[in-house]
Amino acid sequence: MAKEQKTAITPTRAEDYPEWYQQVVRAADLAETSPVRGCMVIKPWGYALWENIRTVLDRMFKETGHSNAYFPLFIPLSFLQKEATHVEGFAKECAVVTHHRLEAGPDGKLVPTGELEEPLIVRPTSETIIGATYAKWVQSYRDLPLLINQWANVVRWEMRTRLFLRTTEFLWQEGHTAHETRDEAWEETLKILNIYQHFAEDYMAMPVITGEKTAVERFPGADNTFSIEAMMQDRKALQAGTSHFLGQNFAKASEIMFQSRAGAREFAWTTSWGVSTRLIGGMVMTHADDDGMIMPPRLAPNHVVILPIVRNAADADRVHAYCNDLATALRSQSYDGRPVDVVFDKRDINAGDKGWQWIKRGIPLRVEVGPRDIEQQAVFVGRRDRPAREKTSMPREAFIGAVPGLLAEIQAGLLQRALAFREANTRHIEKADEFRDFFTPQNPEKPEAHGGFALSPWCGHADCEKKINDALSVTVRCMPLDHPPQAGGTCVGCGGPGARRVIFAKSY
Numbered sequence: 001m002a003k004e005q006k007t008a009i010t011p012t013r014a015e016d017y018p019e020w021y022q023q024v025v026r027a028a029d030l031a032e033t034s035p036v037r038g039c040m041v042i043k044p045w046g047y048a049l050w051e052n053i054r055t056v057l058d059r060m061f062k063e064t065g066h067s068n069a070y071f072p073l074f075i076p077l078s079f080l081q082k083e084a085t086h087v088e089g090f091a092k093e094c095a096v097v098t099h100h101r102l103e104a105g106p107d108g109k110l111v112p113t114g115e116l117e118e119p120l121i122v123r124p125t126s127e128t129i130i131g132a133t134y135a136k137w138v139q140s141y142r143d144l145p146l147l148i149n150q151w152a153n154v155v156r157w158e159m160r161t162r163l164f165l166r167t168t169e170f171l172w173q174e175g176h177t178a179h180e181t182r183d184e185a186w187e188e189t190l191k192i193l194n195i196y197q198h199f200a201e202d203y204m205a206m207p208v209i210t211g212e213k214t215a216v217e218r219f220p221g222a223d224n225t226f227s228i229e230a231m232m233q234d235r236k237a238l239q240a241g242t243s244h245f246l247g248q249n250f251a252k253a254s255e256i257m258f259q260s261r262a263g264a265r266e267f268a269w270t271t272s273w274g275v276s277t278r279l280i281g282g283m284v285m286t287h288a289d290d291d292g293m294i295m296p297p298r299l300a301p302n303h304v305v306i307l308p309i310v311r312n313a314a315d316a317d318r319v320h321a322y323c324n325d326l327a328t329a330l331r332s333q334s335y336d337g338r339p340v341d342v343v344f345d346k347r348d349i350n351a352g353d354k355g356w357q358w359i360k361r362g363i364p365l366r367v368e369v370g371p372r373d374i375e376q377q378a379v380f381v382g383r384r385d386r387p388a389r390e391k392t393s394m395p396r397e398a399f400i401g402a403v404p405g406l407l408a409e410i411q412a413g414l415l416q417r418a419l420a421f422r423e424a425n426t427r428h429i430e431k432a433d434e435f436r437d438f439f440t441p442q443n444p445e446k447p448e449a450h451g452g453f454a455l456s457p458w459c460g461h462a463d464c465e466k467k468i469n470d471a472l473s474v475t476v477r478c479m480p481l482d483h484p485p486q487a488g489g490t491c492v493g494c495g496g497p498g499a500r501r502v503i504f505a506k507s508y
Helices: 017-027 044-063 084-093 127-137 182-202 249-254 278-287 313-331 351-361 371-375 396-424 432-438 462-472
Strands: 031-033 040-042 074-076 095-104 110-122 146-155 169-179 209-212 224-231 237-247 257-259 265-267 269-276 304-308 342-344 365-369 378-383 391-395 426-428 453-458 475-480 500-505
Touching: 017 031, 017 278, 040 044, 044 146, 044 169, 044 182, 044 278, 084 249, 127 146, 127 169, 127 249, 127 269, 169 182, 182 209, 182 224, 182 237, 182 269, 209 500, 224 396, 224 475, 224 500, 237 249, 237 278, 249 269, 269 278, 278 396, 304 313, 304 351, 313 342, 313 365, 313 371, 313 396, 351 365, 365 371, 365 396, 371 378, 378 396, 391 396, 396 426, 432 453, 453 475, 462 475
Parallel strands: 304 342, 304 365, 426 453
Antiparallel strands: 031 040, 074 110, 095 110, 146 169, 169 269, 209 224, 209 475, 224 237, 237 269, 257 265, 365 378, 378 391, 453 500, 475 500
16 A cells, blocks of 8 residues: 655645645745734745735736825824714724823833824724825816825734734735726726736636625725635635725715816715735635645746755765856746746755755745756756656756746646636536535534535525525625626525526635
């Protein structure tokens, strides 16, 4: 009987998916928990990944006419109260600053003093503070459109946290735009949604469904919310980005008014939209395996790691010189508009341990070089999209020329693999009992991976949506844009007439 090979990550996905996820994040050196409850330290490898995400998205935003700015971290309480639905939606998640000074008490411990005249909210989102600024900037239709994005951190006081997916503080971008007409604002909302889809699929290799949220799931204060929804390997949905059509709600609350072309005073039409470091969690859960992270090459901090195999001191100089020359040659190659990014790992640690560190980090290509490879003018290559123990010898020059193509092949293959997984776990379900069975685990005590995406008829009523969620922990993820809102069938929740078919799933 063949001996079962151990995995680098324990438990495996099949054994305990939530714990597997936490272990992958730590083993990949992406992030760790911090001394502050609910917050995380993003480590250099994880932050380099975020920087690449930011660089690509920032370019996309600027190519569509947006500019970056920065707005205050603190928001006066009165600002949040201006839009009733908005404050109701965020009230339970707000961190509040009430004092501005610390003094030593009788026991020598520091105590807050100097109570503020008005409490300040630590930014949960910036619609209100940016709206107050736009009210000063916008006076005439000539000042529109106003297309601003900011890269920032936000705080939402979470009770149950998970690295990248849900933390008290996280990093994101938030775009806020103001327009002369409703049609312009609507076009902006969908344009950004398309940018998010393009980025998720073509850079993260994470297929997504675009659609509109129901009223229950809508951003507080918005007229319409659109999202990109991705399926993770445990078949749950991850909301990976949102774009909101705010109508004139926040313009009225903040008095963003302008003189129209006809000379009348009108309220602007506004939008907001954002993605966050949650994207990194989505990338882990889309691509990682039981040996660790797998990085899509277009976003990987490095493309290739060179690992010298040195058995004795006499070989070191020769092997290192060969590796340095190889690194230089690889950096002369281009992939996705930038030089191939190479790291030469000369750390004095066990070669096997070093190799597994890079496997768990998910670097796309690993290259081992020892004295025998030098003699044969060859390299030993491992691809992270294939089993970790699978390696192939290649002639040195052939490998150098092949690297851009290999990276492109890995990128495309990851997307196709994730797309095939989503398609295999998506069902067109018309009957309530089949719907219930689809979302019910066989082992309620320790649920196995089950369910997926169900495209099913829904009556359109919020009370029915709540009933389904209460019974099965399933929500309407979105009303997909690629499926027209045609009525028909029987609602899988209440048995009434189906108003349209929507995507149901369990979610993060």
